[in-house]
Amino acid sequence: MERETLMPEPAPKPSPDEARAALASIEQTASDSCARAIYPRWLAAGMALWGGTLVTLGGMDSPWVVPLLFAGFIVYWLWRRAHGAAMREIHSRGGLVRVAVATLALVAIAIGGIVGRAQYGLAWAPYGAGAVIAAGLFAIMEICYAPLRARLASRRA
Amino acid sequence: MSRPQLDARIHAPDRLRLCAFLAPLDEAEFQLIRDELGVSDSVLSKHLSHLADAGYVRLDKRALNGRQRAWASLTVKGRKAFAAHVAALQQIAARANGKA
Numbered sequence: 001m002e003r004e005t006l007m008p009e010p011a012p013k014p015s016p017d018e019a020r021a022a023l024a025s026i027e028q029t030a031s032d033s034c035a036r037a038i039y040p041r042w043l044a045a046g047m048a049l050w051g052g053t054l055v056t057l058g059g060m061d062s063p064w065v066v067p068l069l070f071a072g073f074i075v076y077w078l079w080r081r082a083h084g085a086a087m088r089e090i091h092s093r094g095g096l097v098r099v100a101v102a103t104l105a106l107v108a109i110a111i112g113g114i115v116g117r118a119q120y121g122l123a124w125a126p127y128g129a130g131a132v133i134a135a136g137l138f139a140i141m142e143i144c145y146a147p148l149r150a151r152l153a154s155r156r157a
Numbered sequence: 158m159s160r161p162q163l164d165a166r167i168h169a170p171d172r173l174r175l176c177a178f179l180a181p182l183d184e185a186e187f188q189l190i191r192d193e194l195g196v197s198d199s200v201l202s203k204h205l206s207h208l209a210d211a212g213y214v215r216l217d218k219r220a221l222n223g224r225q226r227a228w229a230s231l232t233v234k235g236r237k238a239f240a241a242h243v244a245a246l247q248q249i250a251a252r253a254n255g256k257a
Contacts, residue, residue, distance in 0.1 A: 013163075034181050
């Protein structure tokens, strides 16, 4: 099949008013996009609870860790497919570094829960680590999206 | 001061809105983009193909509930081109403000 050949497009030369209108259109569309794709608080709370439960069960050597891990990923994947869009979580190298540092901190807490129970006999350690992980994950997600949620709310008002 | 470099492949209003819609996202599904932009399937397909040919958009087809669905996302090249285009528009608008 012969492919359609596109004519080279002339270089655009918008007037200042056209440029301003284009920028306003970009801002509006980007806001609509964020409003459509941002995940709801119940999902953020669910993911935080999932992470905390995984850490608690992991610290207690529960056989439910692996099924719960996969179940969480499957639920998130299905939500994303049904939702039709997903926010871009990492926008820059700085963002990547922040996510890596937060991940390391959360992993350290999870290991602390396991070691606390296994080495020092602290039965509460997995529960404590799980609670800290759940609260930490929810706080991170809220802090990351607070400016965007505020901007979207002010736009709606 | 250098002349701002606008990208002719992005500048058309629908393609500009398409890039603006995809920019904050990891990826978006074809029907969602169509509904949000208020364009027809054929118009959106044409614009997505145009941007994909330029290497600005990546298109993936995946099955959901037994049906093929297309997902679109901006590539690194597309993100850079869109950011440069927005910067050029801001430069034009700012110049006008400076003259006013």
